[in-house]
Amino acid sequence: MIVGLAVGAVLLLAAIGIVALFASNRGSGEPTAAFAVGDCVSGLPDAPRKAPCDSPNATYQVMRIEKTAATCGKEVGHFELSSARSYCLKVNLHVGNCYDDATKWVVPSPACAGYAFRVISILPGDQVDQCATIPGVNNWIRPRHEPVVTYCGWRKPRD
Secondary structure, three states: OHHHHHHHHHHHHHHHHHHHHHHHHHOOOOOOOOOOOOOEEEOOOOOOEEEOOOOOOOOEEEEEEEOOHHHOOOOOEEEEEEOOEEEEEEEOOOOOOEEEOOOOOOEEOOOOOOOOEEEEEEEEOOOHHHHOOOOOOOEEEOOOOOOOEEEEEEEOOOO
16 A cells, blocks of 8 residues: 555655656747758748748748857847747748848748849849840849859839
């Protein structure tokens, strides 16, 4: 009988410990669905979430995961979902879609309003000079990340 009570007490304490462990992790600020290298992200900067990489809303792709943003290097941007994880990003734009890059973050611009950038062509490497040879192109974006790509496009001239 005493052995049974002792085993019951040990099991009860173990159950309390497991519940306490899960409860403490829930309040840590770590997201329920973390991102992995290669995942595409939409909703930045306010509500980052995974998105199919071929979606026009998936304007960034996770290149690396670091402990701090300072170690992201040449990647275009970063965001943090906890104090222990920084996601280093590259731009992920799509031909035929429009984007607003007036702030730090590139976001979709479905109506292609204002000074939005419409992607006409994506060239591998640093080919800014080649953009001028493509009909309809009057602007370009060449992010600093590796591998280097050049986005050739059209932008309404500023007044």
